[in-house]
Amino acid sequence: MSAAVTARGGRTGRRLHPLPVRIMHWINAVAMLIMITSGWGIYDDDVIIRGFHFAKFLRLGDWAAWSLNWHFAGMWLLAINGLIYLGYGVVTGRLRERLLPIRVSELLHTVRETLHFRLEHADITTYNAVQKLLYIIVILAGISQVVTGLAIWKPVQFSGLVSLLGGFQSARVLHFIGMAVIFGFLVLHVVLALLVPRTIWAMLAGGPVLARPGSRAKAPGP
Amino acid sequence: MRSPFRPDDVPDPAILDNHRPLIKSFERRGLIRRGLSLGALVMLTGCDVKRPEAVESALLAISRFNDEVQALLFDPNKLAPTYPASMILKPPKFNAYYDVMDVKPVNGATWRLELSGLIADRRPWTIQDLQALPQRTIVIKHICVEGWSYIGGWTGVPLRTFLQHVGADLRAKYVAFKTADDYPSSIDMASALHPQTLLATEYAGETLADPFGYPMRLRTAVKLGYKNPKWVTAIEVTNKYPGGYWESRGFSWFAGL
Structure with a gap:
């Protein structure tokens, strides 16, 4: 079910994380941090949850005007990088190959194993069902942030979209929830990466070389 | 009652006045170039923020670029929703x-x-x-x-x-x-x-x-x-x-x- 892994340094195969993916991953990490922390600065000007503020040291921008400027600068980085990532993922087949299919039985199995602290991670070249689901959720949340963000940036130009989202304030809340989902993912993602540091190294150096480019099933080593 | 619009820490307006010539000096072409130079922005978010005014200038340049984008997005015939x-x-x-x-x-x-x-x-x-x-x-x-x-x-x-x-x-x-x-x-x-x-x-x-x-x-x-x-x-x-x-x-x- 998984691509076989050859010895490191094989010349013919493709890396687990090809260079474009690594570059886009780290650009995205910076963009996400800019968007989340500047978004907290904007949020604090008129809170959604009464009494809930983000501490000043967590916010990017020393007050709302600069948080907004960061946010509207970071949006280009996030959106352009995100579009190229999705385009790349679709054209090369990487998204489908790595994130699909997800089987419910597999999902339940992984959850059970996780709860018993028996999570398998000897092979970092394939994602388990929970990982697949989480990556899909965070990609959808990222797309949703762009859509709800456009709605609250341009509620008159995109008034149809705003009413589809249930109005301006509801679009705002959805934008906030999207942030919370991505932030939750981010925390989990970083903690798990720190628990298996090989994955961090792989995202920097490329990771193990896959046996046969594009093959997902029963790929015998050369 | 304090206006909710007023930020907690109002920056000294003199900061902008002092840098007005610099801000004014950006030409449109330069603005767009800077606006697109997002790589520069990434580096600015890193550790070497010894000159925050450089960050501010870059952000203002992008904001001016965004003004142009906003003008392009503006449809003069599109009406805002109205209510009873x-x-x-x-x-x-x-x-x-x-x-x-x-x-x-x-x-x-x-x-x-x-x-x-x-x-x-x-x-x-x-x-x-x-x-x-x-x-x-x-x-x-x-x-x-x-x-x-x-x-x-x-x-x-x-x-x-x-x-x-x-x-x-x-x-x-x-x-x-x-x-x-x-x-x-x-x-x-x-x-x-x-x-x-x-x-x-x-x-x-x-x-x-x-x-x-x-x-x-x-x-x-x-x-x-x-x-x-x-x-x-x-x-x-x-x-x-x-x-x-x-x-x-x-x-x-x-x-x-």
Whole structure:
């Protein structure tokens, strides 16, 4: 079910994380941090949850005007990088190959194993069902942030979209929830990466070389 | 009550004044280049932020680039959603860079609207003069840059009608406003000519109350709240960038909805 892994340094195969993916991953990490922390600065000007503020040291921008400027600068980085990532993922087949299919039985199995602290991670070249689901959720949340963000940036130009989202304030809340989902993912993602540091190294150096480019099933080593 | 619009720590306006020549020195081409140079931005977010003014300049350059993008996104024929009169909030929400207690009422009897710049007939206007022009009522959402919003009902002469009436150069770039509370503001001509941009003199069918701009304020459905100056005393049509109160403190100038 998984691509076989050859010895490191094989010349013919493709890396687990090809260079474009690594570059886009780290650009995205910076963009996400800019968007989340500047978004907290904007949020604090008129809170959604009464009494809930983000501490000043967590916010990017020393007050709302600069948080907004960061946010509207970071949006280009996030959106352009995100579009190229999705385009790349679709054209090369990487998204489908790595994130699909997800089987419910597999999902339940992984959850059970996780709860018993028996999570398998000897092979970092394939994602388990929970990982697949989480990556899909965070990609959808990222797309949703762009859509709800456009709605609250341009509620008159995109008034149809705003009413589809249930109005301006509801679009705002959805934008906030999207942030919370991505932030939750981010925390989990970083903690798990720190628990298996090989994955961090792989995202920097490329990771193990896959046996046969594009093959997902029963790929015998050369 | 403190205005919710006022930030906790207001930066010293002198910072911007001191750097005005630098900000002004950006040419459009340079702005776009800088705007696209997002790689530079990434590096600026790193550890070497020894010169925060460089970061600020970069952010302002991107904000000016975004103003151009906003102008491109603006559809002059797209109307903002309107609402039934029953949904009008009474009274409207007060907002300014100072507390509602500090509002200095304007005497409507002696009030005059001064005109300047690229306008053929620059005679001053009284409130009766304004109300003699065709009026329009709109029930629209007010959206503040902070995030809150409310539905308000406004009546007045469309700015477009007024500008045509006084023979303004409608190809000029900016319409600028001066106010009794020292809150300069300006909008682009396309937004000024939008059918939902009014010189408002009434709220919910009644004469505008003092805290909300009596005798006349700008009310446009296509801009954020801070682009709606109250107690307007002068209008200028110009091609020279006029800026505005919050704009000189870092907020986006276009601020279109």
